[in-house]
Amino acid sequence: MSEPLLKVKNLRQHFKISRSFTVKAVEGVSFEVYAGETYGLVGESGSGKTTIGRSIIRLYDPTDGEIFFDGKKISGKLDDATEKMLRQNMQMIFQDPMSSLNPRKKIGDIIAEGLDIHGLCATKEERKARVGAILKKVGLSPAHAERYPQQFSGGQRQRVGIARALIMNPKLIIADECISALDVSIQAQVVNLMKDIQAETKCAYLFIAHDLSMVKYISDRIGVLHKGRLVETGLTREIFSNPVHPYTRSLLSAVPQPNPVVERRRHLVSFDSDNVGGDGEIVRVSATHSVLENF
Amino acid sequence: MNENILSVRNLDITFRTNAGDIHAIRGVNFNLPTGKTVALVGESGSGKSVTMKAVTGLLDSNAIINGGQILYGTENPVDLLTMPKKTLRREINGRQIAIVFQDPMTSLDPTMQIGDQITEGLLLHKKISKADARKKAVELLKLVGIAEARKRMENYPHQLSGGMRQRIVIACALACEPKILVCDEPTTALDVTIQARILDLIKELQRQMGLSVIYITHDLGVVAKVADFVNVMYAGKIVEVGTVEEIFYDPRHPYTWGLLAAMPDLETDDERLYSIPGSPPNLLHEPKGDAFAARNKFAMKIDERETPPMFQISETHFAATWLLHPDAPKVDLPPELKARLLRSRKAANYV
Incomplete structure (x- = not known):
């Protein structure tokens, strides 16, 4: 296999709350994302999935560990050239489209902000054309560039969020719970759009979510997070057909199915979260499927 | 005698806003059979929450009720829409019809101890001494599956996890032994594993206490798990209803x-x-x-x-x-x- 696009090695992210209290949000996480694939990061709230995304794109300074992106080290102190490369090639789609768009800026200016900062457009016409083209790609119309965020519905705003990330032609997009704030029928639209864009631009996604069923649709590989550690990683098919870690099993058993009779018959796989956690050995189930043995 | 503890008939509600009148509910009819669970399903803006607010008397002041009836009771049904606000508050809300709100992070008072929040409704609605109310609150906490109930009475909401807070909200709702429990997306803010437990809890309580439940959600998976009857809402109308x-x-x-x-x-x-x-x-x-x-x-x-x-x-x-x-x-x-x-x-x- 070729070199991974993103390589995270033993990432730790701690937050010091007070002299005596440190939140250890991420405790030694390692994984790789290859060019053009979708890696799903799943876990419940507090498992550290959002923190990982934010550490990778350097909204936080990782406490420990190494991150390589496109062959360059992007952890530790960033020099100007690396930072520029990182900001152009890695983009993020945020969770809440209501609060992640500046209400005082026009859609066109929000989308073109990256272009402006990096001086990528020589003329106003070129800038307008690129914004128009990207709006069309996400299913909006170029005329929308003159409007403000509050004039759009939730689904449309998330399309703007996607357009903002896409205009830089990034190699990796970190999508942090980007559909969980949307209605069911709109979620499907946005997921399909993301798939279409990936087929066209060959960008990779790091798809962060708590909704396992949606993750299944979009991901090639999945990592399950629990208490800041990756407890199970594997191909989507392997995770769903042969979950090994008790946490993964309980997660899968809790996803409600749209089938009343089956749902009534089903039993929750309970999971004793107090006795599971901490370090353990990583055991290989198959070449692509491995489990952290801390249970 | 009829079998429906609650019937909503031709409910029609408009909201007066700066932008103009919004016709949010355009003739909604549904029945809640005694002891059953009815789900209202729809996307945001479909009117499911407004219907819930009309049933519980919590409509905002800019809502205009154009018509309809909300009949409560099996023997001599009373219309909740024409009932004076004061009687509604004293006799119905909390006592007969209780609500579990969506977000347990915001529906509990952060400055009040858990015990005080649960007993608040009891002391208001029932002639009961403070000591008895606290005893009852401890029982309720045990009922909703909270360990070390006595100790938890003195906790504040921020000391509890999201799932536990939602259990507390359910305990508050059940304090006065209501006949109807209205659940407004009670698990949307929770993780799937916690969601499954809360849903099981609501079902178990329903069986024990003979509750009738109105369940408002956009998640069809949840509906499949809890509901007996389903009403699908779209743009202020019910477009399909069935078991x-x-x-x-x-x-x-x-x-x-x-x-x-x-x-x-x-x-x-x-x-x-x-x-x-x-x-x-x-x-x-x-x-x-x-x-x-x-x-x-x-x-x-x-x-x-x-x-x-x-x-x-x-x-x-x-x-x-x-x-x-x-x-x-x-x-x-x-x-x-x-x-x-x-x-x-x-x-x-x-x-």
Whole structure:
């Protein structure tokens, strides 16, 4: 296999709350994302999935560990050239489209902000054309560039969020719970759009979510997070057909199915979260499927 | 004597806003049979929460009730809409009809101890001493599955996890032994594993206390788990109603088809999800004819002119779509959905 696009090695992210209290949000996480694939990061709230995304794109300074992106080290102190490369090639789609768009800026200016900062457009016409083209790609119309965020519905705003990330032609997009704030029928639209864009631009996604069923649709590989550690990683098919870690099993058993009779018959796989956690050995189930043995 | 503890008849509500009048509820009818669970399903803006607020007397001051009745009780039903506010607050709210709100992070008072929050309703509604109320609160905490109940009475909400807070909210709602429990998306803010436990808890409590439950949600998976009857709402109207089996194994309205097909399914390996094109209409400009027509690929000419009535399919199953008119052309279900329905019927041995 070729070199991974993103390589995270033993990432730790701690937050010091007070002299005596440190939140250890991420405790030694390692994984790789290859060019053009979708890696799903799943876990419940507090498992550290959002923190990982934010550490990778350097909204936080990782406490420990190494991150390589496109062959360059992007952890530790960033020099100007690396930072520029990182900001152009890695983009993020945020969770809440209501609060992640500046209400005082026009859609066109929000989308073109990256272009402006990096001086990528020589003329106003070129800038307008690129914004128009990207709006069309996400299913909006170029005329929308003159409007403000509050004039759009939730689904449309998330399309703007996607357009903002896409205009830089990034190699990796970190999508942090980007559909969980949307209605069911709109979620499907946005997921399909993301798939279409990936087929066209060959960008990779790091798809962060708590909704396992949606993750299944979009991901090639999945990592399950629990208490800041990756407890199970594997191909989507392997995770769903042969979950090994008790946490993964309980997660899968809790996803409600749209089938009343089956749902009534089903039993929750309970999971004793107090006795599971901490370090353990990583055991290989198959070449692509491995489990952290801390249970 | 009738079997419905609550009946909503022709409910019609408009909101007066700066932008203009929003016709949020356009004639809603549904029944809640005693001891059963009825789900109201729909997207945001479909009117499910407004219906809930009308039932619980919590409508905002800019709401205008244009008409309709909300009949409560089995022996001598009373209309909650015409009841004076004061009587409603004293006799009905909390005592007969209680609510579990969506977000346990915001529906509890952060400056009050858990014990005080649970006893608040009891002391207000019942002639009961403080000591007895606290005793009752400890029992309630045990009932909703909180360990070390006595100790928890002195905790503040921030000391508890999201799942525990939602249990506390349920305990508050159950304090006065209500007849009806209205659950407004009680698990949307929670993780799936916690959600499953809360849903099981609500079901268990319903069985023990003989509660009738109105369940408001947009998640069809949750509906399949909890509901006996389902009302699908779209743009301020109920477009399909039936037993949970009828809705999930034999849906008739194109909107219900779309909702079901857009649900990701753990069983299949479909590459693409079916999605309903477009977005729900803005009720500031009330749609003419069938509100769903613009997003419906099976829409006919009549959909643009006339609102479809409720067509009856079985004793309990109704749907408002012109496709059920005897003169309408026969349409085939979208193939994705057809395959899925077959599979889910088979899994459930439903004929």
